[in-house]
Amino acid sequence: MQKVEKPEKTPLKGKSQRVYSSYLFKRIHYDFIGKRKIAFIISIVTAVVGLGSLIIKGGFDLGIDFRGGTLVELRFERPVQVDQIRETLRTVGLGDSIIQQFGSDREILIRVERGISGEDASAKVIEALRNGLKDDPFEVRRVESVGPQVGEELTRQAQLALLFAIAGMVLYLGWRFDSKPAISMIVISVATILLSSWGGISIPLLTSVALIAVLVACVWFDLRFAFAAIVALIHDVIVTIGMFSITNREVTLPVVAAILTLIGYSVNDTIVVFDRIRENLRLHYRTKPFEEILNDSINQTLSRTILTALTVFIVTLILYLRGGEVINGFAFAMLIGIITGTYSSIFVASPILVVWQNISKKKSYAPKR
Template sequence: MTSARHIDFLSKRKIAFFFSGSLLLISVISFFAKGLDLGIDFTGGSVYEMHYNQAADLDKMRATLEQEGFADANLQHFGSAADVLIRLKPVENISQKELSEKVLKVANSSQAQPGEMRRVEFVGPQVGEDLINDGGLALLFAFIGIMVYVSVRFEWKLSLSAIAALFHDTIITIGFFSVFGWEFDMTVLSAILALIGYSINDTIVVYDRIRETVHTSRIKESINEIVNTALNDTLSRTILTSLTVFLTLLALAFLGGKTIHGFAIAMLIGVVKGTYSSIYIASSLALSLGLTREDLMPPAKDNVVDDMP
């Protein structure tokens, strides 16, 4: 089905390349200058499980902990509104016992009635380092799997462009966390892994449409016209899919609490960048690499000569 609209996406590709290049440069510079604010999943730290006889007020508890020097405290309800899980990054010059007693005292001072500490866990730096290594391997294997898939399914110029767009989306999404100093924890890493699949799916839909359009287009149509037609044909699907995901993530970001806030923010950024890159980056890069109609045409079958009498 061909769309009646016709937006000349490719005429804006130089602007898109400049915009994306600027974001990539800012992200890379921020990685080297600031790095990432890693959560206790990666750095190690302490975990405390508190129980109260009434619903605990997390906002008051968080404010009180911040006033007492625990600015990086991560709080969430655990099972019920009366149970609280407190995560702290490593605190120096204090024993684990003294730290536990101080956390209990400060947390109870923020509530109407005191609670009890039911569980204390310490996450060592080695565990955090192992999680960093495992997370890096997960990203690496995800990229390798997608690289193999697209290289088998598409012509090399399309495959290379799809992988470049995928790196583009991932680096810029992580770059936001580096530039703004947002905490990067396991939930954010999970979002990045989910975005890799989301982004490549959008790109594959566009590529499939480009290939179909080549087979049905008139011979006099240029490859630029064909790509523009394919982008217009898939625009409604791209916008509707991205919009429904975006609205869901927006609700999670504002109503889901601090625990999944990083996940929702990473997904929001990634969905926007993935939609943008599937329209302006992936296809434009393929054209810059010299994609032609002939690259997308099925190979001609050799004529078989029948020598039978």
């Protein structure tokens, strides 16, 4: 009798391979939606505290990039006190300058307000310190000067950049979710961009009015997914800029670049969760409660959300701790934005869908195919 050899076992094609991350979150099933009231309270309190801090302090603490003036960075051979620097600068009439230690007690940042030309201000600072602190030599690490007119231009350009980024995200959301009724969102975004070219208009006011108009359009045309994503985006931006006010940090051009990056990151993270929710709604809307479908969807994307945010967070944390003073503000904004972006996609955007559903009282909540 001829012996028949058994074929070797080969893995099935198309069968997904299990990875460590799937085991990490396999048996975990959190009730995120059930904790939505606590999450809403945390978000509202954080946003109100941040906005309150901005109002009390009279706005942002703008850096040299926007205010204009001169910045001088020095590194001394021996530790030096801020009071010593200030008393020395009083001899040349610059005692009211902003003086800060950073990195170590040998590194000093001196910011001279606009009013004195950049070359004159930096030369006066360096000469005064060399004459007044002869026993403690120093090295000039950096000198930056921005005139008042350039500062105003940079301020408007930064505002326009934020406006265009937000308008671009709204355009994308309008196309991504229910594209036909979202024409109103697209019209508002395009009109806002066109109006921004008018030199006499206030960009922050225009941005605020446009966002309110978009949210009203979302409510009117029942664009619940777009509405939730935009609210989460606004939440992330408010919390991030609020933290800068609370921690007394300056807003500079690198910080604006970080906020622009976070606008895209926040929307992307929210859309990943929403795509799973829409998919599960199509499959289970007749057999499962709405809240259970949302909870399942969040838990199914939890490993992707956490692990992706963690990799970016680790790199940004290293940048924050070891990157130096120049990009410290950028790294700080990224850290806050990554945390709030991940948080809002789970605890802000998705629960808003539940609130919307409870208010609308509709029996069918499956999205259109």
